[in-house]
Amino acid sequence: MDDLLIARSLFGTTMAFHIIFATIGVGLPLMILTAELMYQRTKDQDYVVMAKRWTKAFAVLLGVGIPTGTIAGVQLSLLWPGFMEVIGRVMPLPFQIEIYAFFVEALFMSIYVYAAERIAPWMRIVSLILVAMGALASAVLITNVHAFQGTPAGFRYEDGKYLDIDPWAAFFNPSFFVTAGHVALSAYVTGAFVVASVAAFKLMKSDFGSRVYKLHQKAIMISLVVGGIASFLTALNGHESAQYLHEYQPEKLAAAEGLFETQDHAPLAIGGFTDRETKEIKWAIEIPWALSFLAGNSFDTVVVGLNDFPEEYWPPLFVHTLFNAMVGIGSLLILISLLGIAWKKFLKKDHFPKVFLWTLVASGPLAVAAIEFGWIFACTGRQPWVIYRILSTAQSATTAANLGILFILFAFVYVILGTAVVFVLLYYFRKNTVLDDLQRAEKKSVPLFSSNS
Amino acid sequence: MTDALIAITVLWGFVFIYAVMATMDFGAGFWSMIYIDREKTKATNIANRYLSPTWEVTNTFIVALVVAVYSLFPTAAYTLGTILLVPGSMILLLLALRSAFLVFSNVATEYKKPLTYISGITGIIIPGLLIAVLPITHGEFVDYGNGLTQLNLGRLFTSPNVYTFIGFAFSSTLFLSSLLLADYSKTSEEMDAYRVYLRDAKIAGPISLLMAFCIMLTLKEEARWIYDRMMEDLPLLLTSLGFFLLGGAGLFLPNFFSKGVKGMPRLSVIAVTAQYLIASYVYGKAHLPYIVYPNVTIQSAFTDPNSFRAVFITYIVGFAILFPGFIYFWSLFMHDKKFLRQKTNPNQ
Ligand code: HDD
Ligand code: HEM
Numbered sequence: 001m002d003d004l005l006i007a008r009s010l011f012g013t014t015m016a017f018h019i020i021f022a023t024i025g026v027g028l029p030l031m032i033l034t035a036e037l038m039y040q041r042t043k044d045q046d047y048v049v050m051a052k053r054w055t056k057a058f059a060v061l062l063g064v065g066i067p068t069g070t071i072a073g074v075q076l077s078l079l080w081p082g083f084m085e086v087i088g089r090v091m092p093l094p095f096q097i098e099i100y101a102f103f104v105e106a107l108f109m110s111i112y113v114y115a116a117e118r119i120a121p122w123m124r125i126v127s128l129i130l131v132a133m134g135a136l137a138s139a140v141l142i143t144n145v146h147a148f149q150g151t152p153a154g155f156r157y158e159d160g161k162y163l164d165i166d167p168w169a170a171f172f173n174p175s176f177f178v179t180a181g182h183v184a185l186s187a188y189v190t191g192a193f194v195v196a197s198v199a200a201f202k203l204m205k206s207d208f209g210s211r212v213y214k215l216h217q218k219a220i221m222i223s224l225v226v227g228g229i230a231s232f233l234t235a236l237n238g239h240e241s242a243q244y245l246h247e248y249q250p251e252k253l254a255a256a257e258g259l260f261e262t263q264d265h266a267p268l269a270i271g272g273f274t275d276r277e278t279k280e281i282k283w284a285i286e287i288p289w290a291l292s293f294l295a296g297n298s299f300d301t302v303v304v305g306l307n308d309f310p311e312e313y314w315p316p317l318f319v320h321t322l323f324n325a326m327v328g329i330g331s332l333l334i335l336i337s338l339l340g341i342a343w344k345k346f347l348k349k350d351h352f353p354k355v356f357l358w359t360l361v362a363s364g365p366l367a368v369a370a371i372e373f374g375w376i377f378a379c380t381g382r383q384p385w386v387i388y389r390i391l392s393t394a395q396s397a398t399t400a401a402n403l404g405i406l407f408i409l410f411a412f413v414y415v416i417l418g419t420a421v422v423f424v425l426l427y428y429f430r431k432n433t434v435l436d437d438l439q440r441a442e443k444k445s446v447p448l449f450s451s452n453s
Numbered sequence: 454m455t456d457a458l459i460a461i462t463v464l465w466g467f468v469f470i471y472a473v474m475a476t477m478d479f480g481a482g483f484w485s486m487i488y489i490d491r492e493k494t495k496a497t498n499i500a501n502r503y504l505s506p507t508w509e510v511t512n513t514f515i516v517a518l519v520v521a522v523y524s525l526f527p528t529a530a531y532t533l534g535t536i537l538l539v540p541g542s543m544i545l546l547l548l549a550l551r552s553a554f555l556v557f558s559n560v561a562t563e564y565k566k567p568l569t570y571i572s573g574i575t576g577i578i579i580p581g582l583l584i585a586v587l588p589i590t591h592g593e594f595v596d597y598g599n600g601l602t603q604l605n606l607g608r609l610f611t612s613p614n615v616y617t618f619i620g621f622a623f624s625s626t627l628f629l630s631s632l633l634l635a636d637y638s639k640t641s642e643e644m645d646a647y648r649v650y651l652r653d654a655k656i657a658g659p660i661s662l663l664m665a666f667c668i669m670l671t672l673k674e675e676a677r678w679i680y681d682r683m684m685e686d687l688p689l690l691l692t693s694l695g696f697f698l699l700g701g702a703g704l705f706l707p708n709f710f711s712k713g714v715k716g717m718p719r720l721s722v723i724a725v726t727a728q729y730l731i732a733s734y735v736y737g738k739a740h741l742p743y744i745v746y747p748n749v750t751i752q753s754a755f756t757d758p759n760s761f762r763a764v765f766i767t768y769i770v771g772f773a774i775l776f777p778g779f780i781y782f783w784s785l786f787m788h789d790k791k792f793l794r795q796k797t798n799p800n801q
């Protein structure tokens with residue numbers, strides 16, 4: 001492997017690892033907040049217990065999310081110094097403001113966890129809202145840098161120089177709101193379905209009708225409502241993201257759809273593989289005219305195909321599969337939520353069928369997979385550019401050689417952290433069962449939030 | 454003041470704040486490991502009580518520091534990013550292990566001991582690597598050949614000057630953190646722990662002063678330019694030494710305010726912080742205008758003026774918003790007697 005490829009793989013691995021914790025770190029606070037608010041409304045202790053247990057999981061995940069995020073932030077400068085030089089000059093604001101979001105999250109997370117029993121209930125809710133807002137803001141802001149990479153704005157680029165810099169125009173680059181919205185919403189999808197996964201699994205292991213069973217059932221219901229709303233909005237917004245690609249990065253959309261010929265009434269290809277040699281898509285189900293309609297709201301929309309671009313500007317063609325997988329999972333999650341809510345609320349059944357529960361168990365990992373596919377699609381689909389049509393990835397990479405050993409070391413540390421975090425979570429929740437927490441919640445004198453044995 | 458000078462002052466401020474917070478953070482982790490078997494003195498409890506709520510906030514400062522470098526001095530970020538690849542990656546790897554295992558050790562109570570050992574040991578190495586960035590910016594380990602800038606690791610790790618910096622980082626981490634924990638345990642009325650940390654501070658203090666002298670001696674040999682410029686401010690260096698002695702006095706004198714207690718740790722903490730502040734001002738001033746000697750200066754690396762203005766405004770607004778948050782945090786964890794004097798820490 002050449003050094004550029006290793007640098008890309010190393011950074012991609014860091015991001016792929018960080019994103020798991022970061023996304024759950026954005027999604028989970030909303031679930032905790034929902035549970036706290038449900039408690040305020042219903043005074044049902046079960047919701048406090050949920051909030052406590054998810055907070056504990058959140059705190060453990062932060063233990064990996066924060067250091068891997070720190071790695072991501074510093075590695076950007078270490079591996080892509082050329083990129084960060086430009087970002088520092090033109091687009092420093094998101095990173096800068098993100099620091100404040102990190103501080104808000106860090107301060108109030110500590111307050112919520114370590115001072116839970118010493119502050120007033122309303123202050124607990126306020127702290128939690130601030131944690132959720134801090135997490136959301138950090139996701140939105142970091143995504144803004146990614147948006148800028150796709151739709152750079154706020155400067156004039158001439159003879160390798162960046163002139164007339166306007167950092168706020170760069171901040172409000174064209175795809176900021178769409179992209180940030182998509183990332184935020186999909187994080188809420190993930191948070192909700194990760195909770196649903198665990199709750200469904202535990203529900204199957206507890207006796208029907210027991211206290212624990214009821215608690216898990218409530219957890220599933222709030223996950224389905226939050227997850228259902230978020231995944232519906234994610235799909236709507238994803239549609240808009242695709243329209244932005246049509247406008248700003250047409251070769252990425254062409255690669256995502258495996259479209260070679262520029263045409264109106266373009267078909268939408270689902271599944272199949274894109275063949276570079278014959279320049280066509282194989283074994284795909286094609287829906288006539290659909291792509292044109294999706295890209296521009298009319299069948300007459302001309303969608304640009306890959307043939308209109310020199311081959312060295314083509315993104316890797318496998319992004320078609322990643323895109324399909326993301327959209328497929330998104331659609332499935334909407335379906336799951338609708339079915340679950342209809343079953344419970346409208347058919348009024350109190351048993352979920354086994355198949356449905358197992359689908360729920362799969363939904364969390366699937367949501368995380370959709371996040372990974374989406375990001376790899378978005379970042380790899382931008383290749384060969386690190387800033388679209390301005391700066392190439394090769395130009396921005398470090399000049400250092402022998403990155404292989406670093407790649408191995410980082411990968412090794414991620415394996416350690418990934419394994420350890422799973423063991424710690426399993427250990428903790430085995431030691432502190434739902435019943436333990438229910439009892440603690442009933443005895444007011446025993447601290448619940450800081451309890452741990 | 455020119456914009457570049459304002460910017461480097463802000464950056465220096467971040468470096469100083471992070472340096473103080475990080476020494477306390479890594480030091481507390483180390484002490485919590487050292488005293489883990491001495492349950493009676495509560496020294497480990499005290500260290501953890503400080504560490505649990507604060508490590509995340511401390512960590513955010515290192516991110517703030519890196520972001521400040523590339524948004525204020527993008528060209529320097531290019532050079533630093535290139536030469537710091539290896540040391541920077543080492544720091545990141547250790548930091549990841551350290552933070553994660555610190556959190557794990559508080560959750561998986563049965564495995565507390567091995568987990569605390571991992572976080573304590575990885576943590577205490579980090580300051581040594583962090584401080585190595587300073588001698589690297591003095592320039593003598595950087596090679597500029599056929600258009601490429603590279604760090605010469607062989608020369609870096611055979612330089613006595615670098616080792617004195619590392620020794621200084623190590624000893625002052627122990628010094629500052631034991632001072633702070635002494636003060637913290639006194640406020641918490643844990644007198645056994647207090648005596649332990651007071652003793653540690655008495656040992657680590659003179660060692661870190663000795664290391665500071667060794668840095669000056671080796672600096673004279675290896676990076677004469679910065680040595681000479683520092684000596685121009687000899688009066689300030691002597692003032693700094695004076696504060697060190699005041700801090701030392703605070704450890705030995707009987708307490709004016711509470712009878713029968715030896716030492717005034719609060720006085721020592723303040724005096725020693727002042728000592729570090731003055732010394733690092735002298736060092737920082739001597740370093741100017743170079744960021745990486747001799748090629749990268751604050752003027753040549755400075756960002757676009759429009760960007761600087763925008764970033765500077767966010768500093769002011771951000772600080773205004775965050776300040777109450779910090780105060781509230783401080784009052785809950787550093788000032789609340791009920792929290793500090795809890796008899797059994799539920800997180801143990
Ligand atoms: C739970 C996760 C999830 C789900 C269900 C979806 N997405 Fe997504 N998608 C993401 C998670 C995600 C992401 C990880 O958040 C990405 C990666 C980069 C980004 O901006 O968001 C993304 C990127 C992304 C992009 C690329 C933007 C770019 O390259 O600039 C498009 C066009 C879509 N999505 C479209 C969709 C559509 C039409 C969906 C229909 C259901 C969909 N996504 C569901
Ligand atoms: C968090 C989820 C993310 C994942 C999983 C991810 C994944 C990847 C992958 C796999 C690559 C290598 C692409 C290739 O070379 O083929 C990459 C490159 C890159 N990504 Fe992302 N990325 C993520 C988020 C971001 C964000 C938020 C930013 C903006 C700050 C970003 C900036 C970059 C940069 C600068 C590169 C290197 C240059 C390049 O290859 O274009 N990434 N990322």
Ligand code: HEM
Nearest residue numbers: 021022025065066069070072073102135139142512513516
């Ligand atoms: C879009 C993808 C990303 C999302 C949604 C995201 C979100 C988050 C969140 C919510 C946190 C708080 C910790 C947690 O809850 O786990 C976090 C931590 C962090 N992230 Fe990411 N992040 C993303 C990508 C990146 C990238 C590309 C960088 C590098 C520039 C980065 C740098 C950091 C840093 C430095 C931290 C630690 C902050 C601290 O010290 O408190 N993140 N991220």
